Amino acid sequence: MTRALGKRLPIFEAAVAVFSEKGFARATMEEIAKRAGIAKGTIYYNYRSKKALFLSLIEEGIERLETAVKREIARKEDILGRLEALIGAQLSFFEEHRDYCKILLSEVWGLGNRWEKQVERLRSGYISIIKELLQKGQAEGVIRKNLEVDTAATALFGAVAVAALNAFVFETRYRYDSILQTLKDLLLGGIREPAGTVAAPES
Amino acid sequence: MTRALGKRLPIFEAAVAVFSEKGFARATMEEIAKRAGIAKGTIYYNYRSKKALFLSLIEEGIERLETAVKREIARKEDILGRLEALIGAQLSFFEEHRDYCKILLSEVWGLGNRWEKQVERLRSGYISIIKELLQKGQAEGVIRKNLEVDTAATALFGAVAVAALNAFVFETRYRYDSILQTLKDLLLGGIREPAGTVAAPES
Amino acid sequence: MTRALGKRLPIFEAAVAVFSEKGFARATMEEIAKRAGIAKGTIYYNYRSKKALFLSLIEEGIERLETAVKREIARKEDILGRLEALIGAQLSFFEEHRDYCKILLSEVWGLGNRWEKQVERLRSGYISIIKELLQKGQAEGVIRKNLEVDTAATALFGAVAVAALNAFVFETRYRYDSILQTLKDLLLGGIREPAGTVAAPES
Amino acid sequence: MTRALGKRLPIFEAAVAVFSEKGFARATMEEIAKRAGIAKGTIYYNYRSKKALFLSLIEEGIERLETAVKREIARKEDILGRLEALIGAQLSFFEEHRDYCKILLSEVWGLGNRWEKQVERLRSGYISIIKELLQKGQAEGVIRKNLEVDTAATALFGAVAVAALNAFVFETRYRYDSILQTLKDLLLGGIREPAGTVAAPES
DNA sequence: TATGAATGAGCTTTCATTCAT
DNA sequence: GATGAATGAAAGCTCATTCAT
The missing domain is CATH 1.10.10.60 (Homeodomain-like)
Incomplete structure (x- = not known):
């Protein structure tokens, strides 16, 4: 651009x-x-070339994703709310631009160093947004301290991206709200039924 | 083979x-x-062809992954233990075969339709293993019922895969145990500091 | 074209x-x-491809041959004159385009099925011109009724083509007029010395 | 062999x-x-090689054709009878070995110098049989002297070969006797209704 | 004698890129 | 600014031929 x-x-x-x-x-x-x-x-x-065109695509795509994510984050005050907003923004971006979802997964994340430094910068740039949220949350005590932020941030991105790809590209039918809720629940609260809860057998 | x-x-x-x-x-x-x-x-x-060679690779790769995962799962009795084992097996497989990690993410998961039916079968075959664990866990009451298994299963796979890719391919230095622990904590328990816990200030 | x-x-x-x-x-x-x-x-x-190039060649070649033949035929009124004209036109075409002569014989006539429907249509299209002349001649009583037109038409084509190939491709020296006259005599009047003729010894 | x-x-x-x-x-x-x-x-x-195998095939094929033709010729005394026998033998050989019919036309006759000297020798060897019959017949006064034997011989071969190819390879249904009779009539007596004959209307 | 795994020269085809108009 | 004919390097694939067994 x-x-x-x-x-x-x-x-x-x-x-x-x-x-x-x-x-x-x-x-x-x-x-x-x-x-x-x-x-x-x-x-x-x-x-200049096919590659240049492609890189400009990637750049623009990640920029748009960042913009959307940052906008949504800014609307919330608390960290957990911001993380939820991030998940929602990323999912919604991938629904609207499933094009990008595929490109990002297969050509940017899936390709290691195969692409330029430039792409690597964009990739880690986006991941940093997540990392910073996590770190701030840990400092505030709302996010578990034993989580390695690097791993957690990439895992979070991967979870949303792959789930999005699965729903929006592989499946033709899906319920958006349900997917969003599941991702939020899973990523914030975990798979496990919370300990205190009396796991009422499905009677 | x-x-x-x-x-x-x-x-x-x-x-x-x-x-x-x-x-x-x-x-x-x-x-x-x-x-x-x-x-x-x-x-x-x-x-027969480049494509045939590639498909045989994919097939073999997913087969090996499945075998490893199933072996580890079989060692545990309870569902949560099995899920932990699955996460560990997948992470360890991706560390040992980072080649496959890239190929699977970029060409199998990242490509939607682009590949054959055959690949699609393998992909959903593997995801099914996760889905079944989740469903059984929900029936037993140890896994939250409000999680949509389809979404949760793909998200879990994506989280581990992208984190593995990040660590093993993008970064040269990493602490394996730390990554594993983080993934288990994150996926089973969530990002959020458990409610009941007195969020001990980081003193 | x-x-x-x-x-x-x-x-x-x-x-x-x-x-x-x-x-x-x-x-x-x-x-x-x-x-x-x-x-x-x-x-x-x-x-589009080697095959497409070749087919366009065949098509163009047979088209040119047909055009030349039809032009010459149109100049004569009677059937026998037209048949002579056809023989002459085909021979002359093959002399001028000995390239085509070889291609047509070896790849179109000589290959049965091996080529496309398209080629088959062209082949039988050209043969039809000869067949129609023969049928009309039979109806008019100037051509022998006991000749099977299908066989006679292909035989006539083959006789001219193979003779042309022999003279123009295999031999370097040849007398065109002599070849033409021989073909006309042979095909219209037969090899045999006409019965009534007193076979004047070669004095 | x-x-x-x-x-x-x-x-x-x-x-x-x-x-x-x-x-x-x-x-x-x-x-x-x-x-x-x-x-x-x-x-x-x-x-020794693919080519050697192929050449041995051609050689054997033409040899068999020659043998068959010479055998049939030998049974007749008069030249015209021998020519008829030759036509019959070649047609019958091509019916039985339509394989050879295609190979000979497309690779031997249809290819000009493309093949070895050896093939050229075989080709002209076979044509010589026909030529000799024609020459003898001209000397005896039963064959028209104005025919150039070279042209007539190749034309005769071509007429039979292409008609055979058309019937045996392109068409699935055909009446052998009818084809044979037509070729004999055509080549010995010509297409034209004999002059003296009162062209009896097809009553 | 007979085998068939291994070879590599050679072929068709694709496509990013250039440049005269 | 815009075009699209022309290019040629590069890739997938085939198959006659060789040779160790």
């Missing part, structure tokens, strides 16, 4: 669609151009 | 390495052959 | 030459490209 | 079948071996 996006927006949107459907390697500039309704050469007039 | 693996094992191992480093599309038969120390044609003598 | 043949004509001509020299299977795109003075990829920019 | 054909016969027969179905280039040693019920290496134990 740099120049006065003349033809840039259509290209961008077509690229998101094609990259998410085919993955980076099997996506072709030809198809992106066709879907954007322009000539192939025009893409090169706006982006 | 079919014939009396003449050159099959070296091919297999080289393929795992290359596919995990480059991803399916950017991996070349040439490189796999070179790394296996054989001629390109020999791969085709043993596997 | 579709688009405003940019590089199509040179490709086409090079392809005719190479296919005729080497046959379909042993002809390489590399050589066709080199002979057309273009890059290999350019062929694929103009034709 | 040299060594004590130990495994040679099965190979030979399988080769004829496969070469005729697929043509030289698309036939594979693998398939020939499988169809002969032996291992691939065994073919190389009996024939």
Whole structure:
């Protein structure tokens, strides 16, 4: 998102669609151009290369995700509320942009160093948001101190992302609210039935 | 894993390495052959195509993961113990085979439809193991009934996988025990400091 | 022959030459490209595949042959004159395009089923022209009724084609008029010295 | 046909079948071996190369054709009877060995110099049989002197071969006797209704 | 004799990229 | 600014041939 996006927006949107459907390697500039309704050469007039186009996608995608997440977080005062908001924002973002969900999982998280430093920065940038919340929560005593924030943050991201992928991409039918509630319950309260509760047998 | 693996094992191992480093599309038969120390044609003598080789990899990988997980689960009697065992087995498998960790995340989970029915079957086969544990636990009253098992199972898988990827692939230094403990705590008990607990200030 | 043949004509001509020299299977795109003075990829920019290029060749070839034959036939009024014209036109076409002569014989007539429906249609399309002439001639009483038109038509085609191949491809020296006259005599009047004729000893 | 054909016969027969179905280039040693019920290496134990196997096929094929033709010719005294016998023998040979019919037309006649000198010798060897008959007949005054024997001989061969191919390979249903009679009539007597004959309307 | 695993040259095809218009 | 014809490097795949057993 740099120049006065003349033809840039259509290209961008077509690229998101094609990259998410085919993955980076099997996506072709030809198809992106066709879907954007322009000539192939025009893409090169706006982006240096296929890779540059892709990176700009990733960057934009993570930026949008961050923006959405930060906006939702800001609305809550307490840490736990903010974590819930984060889970909700990420899930909702992935529902609306299942394109990105696939791309992020398979090409950014799933590929290790395969991509540039740039991508790595974005990845750890996003994870940091979660980490900071966790750390603040630990300091305030609302989050368990024995959790290693690094691990917990990535696990949290992974849980939401994979569940989102499963529901929005693999399954055609799903109940959004139910998924959201389950994720919040699971991540905040754990799988286990709380100790104090009298586990009333399902009679 | 079919014939009396003449050159099959070296091919297999080289393929795992290359596919995990480059991803399916950017991996070349040439490189796999070179790394296996054989001629390109020999791969085709043993596997019908690049795709077939890859699928056999996936299949074998998920099979091994399942085997390891099931073995560990079988050692425990109670459901929660089994869930802990599952988390541990998956984490340990991903540490030992970080190749597979990347391949599974980026090409199997991360790709929706892009692969064959066969892969989809394997994927949901593995998830079923988790789902069954959760359902049994809910019946026994040790797992919270309000969790949607589908979502919870995929989230659990995703949490472990992404955390493993982060530690074993992105970071060079990590403390295995710490990660394992964090995942168990997080997934079984949740992020939140248990209610009853007197949140002892971090003195 | 579709688009405003940019590089199509040179490709086409090079392809005719190479296919005729080497046959379909042993002809390489590399050589066709080199002979057309273009890059290999350019062929694929103009034709979907090697097979498509070849089929377009066959189609064009039979079309040209048909056009030439029909033009010559149209100039004569009587059936026998038309048959002579057909023999002459086919022979002359094969002399001018000995490339096609080889391709047609070896890949179209010589291959049974091996090629597409499309080729079969072209083949029987051309044979039909001869068949119709024969049938009309039988109806008019100038052609022997006991001849099976199917057999006679293919035999006539084969006689001219193989004789043409022999003269124009295998032999370097030949007398065109003599060949033409022999074919006309043979096919219209037969090998046998007419009965009534007093076989004047070769004085 | 040299060594004590130990495994040679099965190979030979399988080769004829496969070469005729697929043509030289698309036939594979693998398939020939499988169809002969032996291992691939065994073919190389009996024939120096694919080409050598193929050439031995051609040689054998033309030899068999020549033998059959000469046998039938020898039974007749007069030239015209011999020519009829030749037509009959060639047609019958092609019916029984439609394999050879295809191979001969597409790979031997249809390919010009593409094959070895050896094949050329065989080809012109067979044509010579026809030529000699024609020359003798011209000397005896039963065959028209104005026919160029070279052209007439190849035309005769081509007429029978292409008609045979058309009937035996392209069509599934055909009446052998009718085809034979038509070819004899056509080639000996010509297409044209004999002049003296009162063209009796088809009452 | 017979085998079949192994080879690698060679082929078709794809596609990111360039550049004259 | 925009185009799309042209390119050629690179990849998957086939198969005649070899050779240790």
